[in-house]
Amino acid sequence: MSATLPDAPPAANRPARPRSVRTMIVPLAIAVTGIVAGGALGDLLFGAAWGVVAAGGLVLALRVGREPLDGTDAAILATGMVASTILAVQVLPGLPERIDIALVLRFGAAWIPAGLASIGYTLRHGVRPSGGINIAIAWVAAGVLALPAGEAFDVIHPLNTVRRGLIPAFGAGDYMITGLVIGMIGIAALLAGVSRLPALATISGVLLMTTFAGAQVGFTIPGLIANVSNILKVPNFWPPDFGWAVGDGQWWWPVSWEFGAPRQPNPIVETIRIAVVSSVVGCSLALPLAFLASTITAPGKGVYLVAKGFMNLIRTIPDLFWALIFVIAVTGGPFAGALALIFFSLAIMSKLLSETIDAVDPGPLEAAKATGSRHFPAVRASVLPQVLPNYVAYFLYIFELNIRASVIIGLVGAGGIGRVVEAQRSFFRFDRVLAVVILIFIMVFIIEQVSIAIRRRLV
DSSP, X not given: OOOOOXXXXXXXXXXXXXXXXXXXXXXXXHXXXXXXXXXXXXXXXXXXXXXXXXXXXXXXXHHHTTOOOOHHHHHHHHHHHHHHHHHHHHHSOSSOSOOOHHHHHHHHHTTHHHHHHHHHHHHTXXXXXXXXXXHHHHHHHHHHHHHHHHHHTTOOOOTTSSOTTTSOSSSHHHHHHHHHHHIIIIIHHHHHHHHTOHHXXXXXXXXXXXXXXXXXXXXXHHHHHHHHHGGGGOTTOSSXXXXXHHGGGOSEEESOTTTTOOEEEOHHHHHHHHHHHHHHHHHHHHHHHHHHTSTTTOSSHHHHHHHHHHHHHHHTSOHHXXXXXXXXXXXXXXXXXXXXXXHHHHHHHHHHHHHHHHTSOSHHHHHHHHTTOOHHHHHHHHXXXXXXXXXXXXXXXXXXXXXXXXHHHGGGTXXXXXXXXXXXXHTTOHHHHHHXXXXXXXXXXXXXXXXXXXXXXXX
């Protein structure tokens, strides 16, 4: 007998496909386009026309996204959008002197009605009240960000940046750029909340903030391409002078062969020495600090708070600033670089190891204390063996970081190859700089591969 396959269920009874962010990208684009296009009407009908067009785009987006929507929902959303756009137009003076905090806050508050309408719509369709409140906050935050973003994008021009009367402060383009910002944050939050896809709001917000930050610092893709292509125009760039960089492979490296200057340690070897010393000393000091900064192994609350506070303090200071401090304190050279990277290693290792200790099984420690053992011997016998493989793996990782960091701190006079790179750059010997960069890349790559192989065996 031949087995027959059961008939497929009718399409109406099949389970719906799970929602994904991709299904909501087109609705989001429609809604954002609506609020941007409405901005082209500016203050027509006191801003009501802007709100009507924006509401139409939002309603169309919800229908395209197959989200629940009836006449009451459309009325709620339209009322909120129209009220917010009218308020937004009214709080903007015709020709503001500058984009100040007061104006920004007033413009953000103007979008409260849109936020309240979003709360009403989401509550009607099963979204928790906390979710609706978060969406309303997103609307206000979008309004607060809109004016500074428009100024950063060089669309909004307050009078403190132009001659009076030369460029109107708020026209169609200004409302459109504010609509873009508000749409990508406020509308994205609404669509993400009703579709239960929080990643939609996250992606939209990150995209907007990245563009905003790029505009603030003057970053552009064409500018990036142009600057990268300028590398080929650097004089004396090719071929790299490896003979000078390695000093004929000797442990001692002459500063100037042609003038017979006294020999100095090979800067590449000096860089490795700084990394070794700083890694060993810093990670050794971090071992007891990490145990004191863990809630599981700290002997008391007071000791834990002091150790945690000290660890957070040294973590706030970057390696380059440590180098500047020690260059001033003990003069420049490899000793200052080693001291700087000791604190750098201490900060990283203590943070990583303390979090690893927090995640260990406390059972062996409790069992050791139950036998009458004192606190620190019990910690050494029960917790240290659990975290020792991670400790060694972290040490190798920090050694890699110190190789790279020792190059950077050398730029401020803390020894190592960075000092030589800065000196040759100032003399426009880019062939020597390129040789050093290639050698550093090869050295770091080899160390990283060896470190990865060892860590795989340990962890």
